[in-house]
Amino acid sequence: MKPAYEYVDFGDRCSVRVYHRRLPRIPFEWHHHPEYELTLTMNSRGKRYIGDSIAAYGADDLVLVPPNLPHTWASNRSIDAASPQVAVVVWFDGAWVRRFVDLCPEYAGLLNLLRRAASGLAFGEGAGARMRATLDRLLSADSRERLKAVLDVLDDLSDAPAAPLASPSAFDAKTGKGAPSGHEPDQIHRVLALIETGYASPLRLATLAKAAGLSERTLTRRFSQHLGESVARYVTRVRIGHACRLLTDSSMPVSVVAARAGFANVANFNRQFKAAKRMTPAEYRRQFAGARHAEDDMTARLTERSPSLGPRRQRRKSS
Incomplete structure (x- = not known):
């Protein structure tokens, strides 16, 4: 499956982007982008595809995806059927983190987080609940408050237990290769x-x-x-x-x-x-074959996102 490129607009004078998504179900949207993505999924139960990783997820699922690794969540089941499924997504640039750490060495742990996230990370029990407790700040109308909340969340995750997801060579959208952290000797x-x-x-x-x-x-x-x-x-x-x-x-x-x-x-x-x-290789092939059928209407479904998250080729026509 070829992933769609997604352009993330950070807005004017903003270092990070926080997006609050509420849907009756989460559609299959196989896509990639050059930013890191931290996603907290709530009131949802389904499957997530991170590179070549396929896994079931449930309440307060918290995952960090590295740049250019295709990914998607897909769910038709809400845990509470009377409420929408919710995803709180934080995008940030790896180069920005490294510059920030150069200026503020107190946050050196963030570099370790980027290193650990080279193949994607699924955080252990409790991490999602801790991020959920910061939602008022993460979704604040004040960009400075959002930034402080994001830094607090990332700092908390810098040494939090987490499981790697994709294989090192899995599905880099640009080169077909994966990469470790980029900081090895x-x-x-x-x-x-x-x-x-x-x-x-x-x-x-x-x-x-x-x-x-x-x-x-x-x-x-x-x-x-x-x-x-x-x-x-x-x-x-x-x-x-x-x-x-x-x-x-x-x-x-x-x-x-x-x-x-x-x-x-x-x-x-x-x-x-x-x-x-x-799962066996045959089962894995069937899982992705089923996802491929959902890809047919993926382009239309991507329009369900905020207009600022449209594909780059559409947003640059006027420039």
């Missing part, structure tokens, strides 16, 4: 680049260490320090991410997908895929 970047280009072939730790100019032990330690997981686990997630793209964008047999994604045999692929996605 050059040695680690060389390893990441080698993994990204060579995932379909056997990757030995000795080969990766040689590319980085490090010993295997030092690479293992530094990789875990900067990526938060082992080299082997990261390689598996990259391969799973590429397999997900092949499953959604082609009709090739699962055995061929497994081979092209770098798995030595289909049984191992099925086992690793189910452990990562909690």
Whole structure:
């Protein structure tokens, strides 16, 4: 599925954008944009699609999506049928956060939040309720009050427990590749680049260490320090991410997908895929196939959003 580009208008003299959306149901809107997006979903139960991650969600679902990672929520079920489903969405620019931290080092934890959010984050129980408690400030008519509330929420989340969502290679809308945080040392970047280009072939730790100019032990330690997981686990997630793209964008047999994604045999692929996605490759393909049917009327449904959130190509016709 090709995601729609969404242009986010921050308004005059505003550093962040907060949008309060209330709907009888949340339609499937597969889209992307260059801003970070923090979304709190309330009175809603359904499925969310973040890159190659498909998961059920419920009350006070709180997710941070990194730039250019396609995503959507979809729900026909309100928890309280008498009330609308609600999404409070906060958009902010990563470069703005980094400049802000340079000026205000007290907020250095925000850089860690951006690093952790490279593949998207679903925050643990309680985080959504804490953000919900700030809604009066987040939705204030005073832009300064909104900004202070956003900073408080992001600061609270900077070390809050959260689960990563998409694979490292999942569905970057511009390049077809994912990316870690962009702040790893050059040695680690060389390893990441080698993994990204060579995932379909056997990757030995000795080969990766040689590319980085490090010993295997030092690479293992530094990789875990900067990526938060082992080299082997990261390689598996990259391969799973590429397999997900092949499953959604082609009709090739699962055995061929497994081979092209770098798995030595289909049984191992099925086992690793189910452990990562909690469903078989065939089930995953069916899930996205169902979402693809909803894509037919996606363009029309995007008009349900605020006019300032229309696709860029429409908003720039007059310029």
